[in-house]
Every structure is written in C-alpha cells, then in structure tokens.
Amino acid sequence: MSDSYQLTQGDTPLLISMPHAGIALTPEVEAGLNKAALSLADTDWHIPKLYDFAAELGASRIEARYSRYVIDLNRPENDTPLYAGATTGLFPSTDFDGEPLFEEGQESTKAQRDWAKEHVWRPYHNALAGELARLKSRFGYALLFDAHSIRSEIPRLFDDQLPDINLGTFEEQSCDPELSQTLQAVCAAQSRFTHVVNGRFKGGHITRGYGDPANHIHAVQLELSQRTYMNEPDDEQPIFAYREDRAAEVRPLLRELLEAMQRWGEVRGC
Template sequence: MVNNTTIERRGNIEAVNIERPKILSPVIASIPHGSSCITSEMKNSMIQNVLLTNNDWFLNDLYDFLYKLNITKISANYSRYVVDVNRNINKKHIEGDYTESLIYHKTTFSKNIYKNSLPNIVVENRIKEFYEPYHTCLLNEINNSLKEWNKVYLLDLHSFYAQSTADVVLGTCGGSTCSYEFFHSVYKAFVDEGFTVKVDEKGLKGGYIVSHYSSIENVEAMQIEIRYTTYIEDRYFGEEEVYHKDDMLFNKTKERLQRVLKNIVKIVEK
C-alpha cells in the first residue's frame, strides 16, 4: 500500500506512472525500462516468437519501497521495445543496433523484431503517446522538487547482466553528470552494504536521461545498474524472457537497497 503518495497516469494509454510522496526529498528516481508490456500495434507487427530480451526485470517491485523514503518515482508503463525513453529523440529513424535506436528494430541479441520497417506514422505515434509523456512528467517532477530544494538528485535505475561482473555499476558519463561529493556518497552507500561496485563500465556509462537532465542547473544525475545475478537469481542469463526469480535473494537485496537509498537521502538532505 502506498501511503501519502499520489499516483498519476498521463496520456490516454497511461504511459507513465508517478508515485509522488506528499513530503518530497530532493531525490527523484526514474525507471524507464521496468515494464515488459507492449501494445497491440507492436504485437501485430512483430515476427512470430521473437524474444524481447534484457528488460529491467522486476525492477519496479525491487524498488517498491521508495515512497517510504519520500522519493518520487517516475516509471514507464510500456517496454523499452515500444520506444526507449532513455534515447535521444534524434535517433528516431535509426534502424541499426538497438544501442543506437529510439525504436528498436533488433533485439539485444541482434534478432529482427519486425516483418517490415515501421511506417513513419507509427514511429511518430509512439513518440507522442509514450516518449513525450515520460519526459514531460520527469521534467515536471524535477521542477517541482527544485521549488522545495536547492538541489535535486536524479537516480536513473536499471539492471544488466553481461557488461560487468560487479553487483552494481554507477554511470556518470565520465564524471560529467554529478559532483564528486554526490558520487562518493552513493558509491560509499553501496559499498557499505557489501555490494561490489564499478563505475562507468563499457555500455553502462550513463544514457540520455542522466546526460540530459544533469544539464539543468542544480540537478545532479547518476545511472544505477544492478546485475541480474544480484537480485533475480545467481545463474547464467542468455537469450530469454525472465518470468521467475529467487524470492529469498530478491527480498534480501531489496532490504539492502532500502538501506542504501535511506543513507543517500539522509546525506543529501543535510
């Protein structure tokens, strides 16, 4: 149950979920890839039996405690495969590797997703219905928090498997998205909870969200990636869609993350 929290959905298709506590901390969390939902339009255009791999599985459940810490959470209600809100809109016509595309035409295992190229009207509709509402909501929440706090700290939350063997990877775009003081506080909070931590690993250096919003005055941003083996299950992950998790591991990691975020909030509110 979400206490003292407003849940909002924007757009006709409920593209974005906002959990906003009545008492705001200066910390905002963004979860752009936590949903695996796709639209009927997308489903009808896809090649049969294609696997939509490497979502940020179970991430909304993993961070369902954020409201307890008065952290505002903005999350996308549709899959990154519909449109990736963590990409620059200028990439909307790129159909190459998924790392370069606003709308993926290939999976993260380089398998074709669609029978044919998507018409421009489909691309534009997805941007209007899913991409733009996410960024409108995120910017609004940042501006709301800036009215209450001198500085706002944006945490962009993700998960991964292959790019590193660390439990957690912090992405700062080479130190350009936040101060050393904030980075050190986050790094120490994870290390103190026993997580192994790396910084700016290849492919996990920070995406569009942290690079874009950290350019706003008095906003610092960091991408936080947690490895599948740290919270889902300690095993090999291949080309698959994930439906099951090790509940004991999951709950233990959630408790540790709650302590991490609590310490971060305590430090930045000083």
C-alpha cells in the same frame, strides 16, 4: 497517471525513474515482433517491485508503461548514439544479442514512430522534467536516480560477466563528484556484491540530459545485474522470475544507496 507512465509524487527531493520497466505494446508493434522477441527479454524486469520500499523513503517514482520495443525512453529523441560500439537506438530493431526483433518487413512505420514520440516519449519526459522542477522549487535541489537492470552476460555489449552494481554519473558530469564518491563508498563498504562506477554503463539520456549539478539537479544511473534478484537464462527455474531470496540480499544495498543520496542532499545538495 497517464497511459504511458505512472507518476507517484513523494515528499523528499528524490525522484526514482524507471524508464525500461514497461511491458505494454501497441497493437502494431505486437503484431510485428517475431516469436522470440515477444518474450520482451530486454525489459528491466520487476524494477517497481524491487524498489517498492521507495515510498517509505518519501521518494517520488515515475514508471514507464510501454516496452522499450515501442520506443526507448532512455535515448534522445533525435536518436544520437550514446555509446561507441554495439548498442540499441530509440526504435530498436535488434535485441541486446543482435537478433532481429521484427518479422521481415514488419518494423514500425514512420507514422507509428511519430505516434510513439508524441504519446509515449514526450509525456514521460515532460512528467520527469516537471517533477524535477517541482522538487527543486520546493527543496532548492533535486536528486534523480535512474533505475535499470540487465542480464549479467551479453557478449555483444560487454566482455565477461557484468559487475552486480554499475553506477553511472557520466564521468561525474551528471552529479556532484562528492555524491558519486559517496555512493562508491557505500558499495565499497560491503563485499557481497561487485561494483563499478562509470564502467560499461556511464548513464543514458536521462542521466546525461537531466543531471545538471551546476543548477542543483544531481542524476545517477544504476544498471543492476539481474542475477542479483531474478532468474537468468541459465537458471533452472522459469526465466525472468523474481527471486525473493536474491532480492532480499540486494534490496538493503539499494536502500542504502538511496538513503546515502538523501543524506548527502540534506547536507550538500543545495
């Protein structure tokens, strides 16, 4: 356990990363955020709870503690853009809708950003890389599942309504193409949830940076539409609330995807 992340080691080759589930703020960031931004709307809400069955699968889990408004763990340390068009960076200054996060003149200073790199970004990535190395050393290969979620409608980032299941394999560069096809087949075998592979979300820095199929490390990102398990802004119930009824429908598919990764790894991963 660390101030910046929580790592739970499992006994299978699978590691689930949750880099945007954190909600902790540094005092400086909390003081600088405007009233609207303090809702932390861009958080990947409830992801640890949604995937709490991972322990039954023997998977390792690493969960971020700090909010992406402090520093975005799924961006490269040098802040190279990952997508063309509208996006957010290592130190976001606007939310997904393009609205300012900070009061005027209250954005993080260089010293605060250097602190966040040293005490939040690097520890998470060191732990992530270390756990993948441990799994590969033990099993001969490692499987990385980067778990995310996002609102289903954000006109600034994508047109229309987002599919429910958005798998990203960096155009099959972050994992073996056969694994990508296996996961796509799992989604195609059901009709409750819409899905796409390498659509708007092809995988962020974690997927692209750690996926190395030539060296038997296979990484996949899932960007899950939040309408599948929680309230969104147009719902009548409190915003960001976890919905047991919705989660009960999507969790079996999430589990099936993870189990499919494990089965594939047992046969092909090494």
